[in-house]
Amino acid sequence: MPFKCDFVDEVCMWNEERDNLVYLPDLEYNMLAEELLEYKEAVYSNYRVDQADALADLAVVAIGGLFKLCDGDLEDVHLILTAVTAANNTKSSTKNAEGKITKPANFVGPEGMIRRILNDY
Numbered sequence: 001m002p003f004k005c006d007f008v009d010e011v012c013m014w015n016e017e018r019d020n021l022v023y024l025p026d027l028e029y030n031m032l033a034e035e036l037l038e039y040k041e042a043v044y045s046n047y048r049v050d051q052a053d054a055l056a057d058l059a060v061v062a063i064g065g066l067f068k069l070c071d072g073d074l075e076d077v078h079l080i081l082t083a084v085t086a087a088n089n090t091k092s093s094t095k096n097a098e099g100k101i102t103k104p105a106n107f108v109g110p111e112g113m114i115r116r117i118l119n120d121y
Contacts, residue, residue, distance in 0.1 A: 008081065011063040012074050023068035031061045076117050083113040 015021060035057045042050035063077070070076040087110040094102045114120075
């Protein structure tokens with residue numbers, strides 16, 4: 001049986017255990033930019049191990065930032081990720097010329113649901 005972990009919970013608990021719960025948008029942006037640059041370098045090096053590491057680091061930083069944005073509320077993190085996934089699931093399977101999956105004309109993004117989760121009206 002393959003190894004399985006609840007990645008989102010692991011990242012959130014890592015931040016909680018280190019009392020790393022203050023959301024600082026500029027810091028989150030800078031950390032994501034640093035990881036994105038590492039990914040770009042890995043893409044150009046054509047080394048899949050570095051690409052995998054960089055993509056995983058991007059996910060870790062993004063989830064950690066979302067956890068802090070949610071004031072350390074793990075349930076809100078899961079609800080927001082579910083809202084985004086639900087919206088993405090309504091996209092078509094058609095791809096544009098660049099290979100990106102397209103949105104149907106009646107696509108409804110997750111922002112309304114996220115606004116309700118965060119009580120941000």
